[in-house]
Amino acid sequence: MLDFDEGVLELQSLLEKADPRVLERGQQIFQKADFQEATQTKGRYRALLRGSAPYPYRTFIDLNQGIWGCTCLYDWGPVCKHVVALAFAILEAPEIFRKARTKTKKPPVLQGLLELSDDDLMELLWKLQEERPELLLEFAYSLVQREE
Numbered sequence: 001m002l003d004f005d006e007g008v009l010e011l012q013s014l015l016e017k018a019d020p021r022v023l024e025r026g027q028q029i030f031q032k033a034d035f036q037e038a039t040q041t042k043g044r045y046r047a048l049l050r051g052s053a054p055y056p057y058r059t060f061i062d063l064n065q066g067i068w069g070c071t072c073l074y075d076w077g078p079v080c081k082h083v084v085a086l087a088f089a090i091l092e093a094p095e096i097f098r099k100a101r102t103k104t105k106k107p108p109v110l111q112g113l114l115e116l117s118d119d120d121l122m123e124l125l126w127k128l129q130e131e132r133p134e135l136l137l138e139f140a141y142s143l144v145q146r147e148e
């Protein structure tokens, strides 16, 4: 367990916001402990959580800013089961979170992308499709999710 600092109090109020069924599902997810790439930096905890979708959900809780989020489609309440699972992990298994490397600045290559013409961008996507198809699939999948 963590010490009872501000962070823990924040987490408890977060858990109180969750629907009881969501709370229960979140606890089950936490117990299965399928956390991938769990990291924390300065009170910001992130993890990838495997769910029913073909790609893991990206979930985070920022204790300093008091915000949280997830890429799943749950919108029936303020807190989804993945965020609940992450909150349990922070409370009960903080050792799974490794320290994230300090954030590097946005690489210049991203800035370069913004300046490409549509044709050049398409060509780049084709190339990506050949070399890293799984990356492009994940990208496309998250676009489709957003539109639904």
Ligand SMILES: [Zn+2]
Pocket (backbone or CB within 6 Å): 057, 059, 070, 071, 072, 073, 074, 080, 081, 082, 083
């Ligand atoms: Zn979620």
